[in-house]
Amino acid sequence: GENVEQHPSTLSVQEGDSAVIKCTYSDSASNYFPWYKQELGKRPQLIIDIRSNVGEKKDQRIAVTLNKTAKHFSLHITETQPEDSAVYFCAAPPSGSARQLTFGSGTQLTVLP
Amino acid sequence: SQTIHQWPATLVQPVGSPLSLECTVEGTSNPNLYWYRQAAGRGLQLLFYSVGIGQISSEVPQNLSASRPQDRQFILSSKKLLLSDSGFYLCAWSVFGTGEQYFGPGTRLTVT
Numbered sequence: 001g002e003n004v005e006q007h008p009s010t011l012s013v014q015e016g017d018s019a020v021i022k023c024t025y026s027d028s029a030s031n032y033f034p035w036y037k038q039e040l041g042k043r044p045q046l047i048i049d050i051r052s053n054v055g056e057k058k059d060q061r062i063a064v065t066l067n068k069t070a071k072h073f074s075l076h077i078t079e080t081q082p083e084d085s086a087v088y089f090c091a092a093p094p095s096g097s098a099r100q101l102t103f104g105s106g107t108q109l110t111v112l113p
Numbered sequence: 114s115q116t117i118h119q120w121p122a123t124l125v126q127p128v129g130s131p132l133s134l135e136c137t138v139e140g141t142s143n144p145n146l147y148w149y150r151q152a153a154g155r156g157l158q159l160l161f162y163s164v165g166i167g168q169i170s171s172e173v174p175q176n177l178s179a180s181r182p183q184d185r186q187f188i189l190s191s192k193k194l195l196l197s198d199s200g201f202y203l204c205a206w207s208v209f210g211t212g213e214q215y216f217g218p219g220t221r222l223t224v225t
């Protein structure tokens with residue numbers, strides 16, 4: 001099955017700085033890589049995703065990059081704001097399946113004002 | 114647009130009592146449905162998923178069960194709750210073949 005490792009587990013940045021969270025996956029057949037943001041007490045929200053036919057995708061201040069050869073993908077948040085503080089989860093489907101997602105263990109991002 | 118509902122929002126139950134959590138999806142047909150559990154400060158553990166009415170796949174052996182009596186309804190049950198069943202239960206749906214999953218608001222269960 002798929003194994004997704006996420007680093008770091010906690011990350012503190014100053015407001016306005018950039019934050020980078022990295023995930024590695026084990027199944028080379030995986031072809032879809034979403035990122036979720038979960039604020040305290042709330043549901044995880046899909047914020048950006050990337051499919052294996054592209055290397056980078058941007059949406060305003062957030063971007064995701066994918067390196068299929070190295071089997072890792074990263075979330076980049078630029079010009080961080082206090083409202084970016086949350087737990088971020090990466091995920092990947094096991095064995096290229098479109099039915100399930102294996103989630104990383106999460107990164108607690110704190111943006112210090 | 115699609116909407117996913119869960120109820121109740123919060124629940125406090127004694128050990129040994131039964132459990133029934135419900136999830137419904139609006140605005141889509143034949144969705145894949147999922148139940149996840151999240152312990153305090155932890156990650157997302159997939160419990161069950163379903164690709165159609167009456168079709169349930171279990172990911173973790175435990176005292177929980179799931180049923181899908183209708184296309185857009187997913188129910189999580191237990192006959193006897195354990196203390197370790199406490200957590201945040203999240204239902205999710207996805208469109209077949211896309212991989213994208215969208216979560217409901219969750220049920221916070223405390224077993225006392």
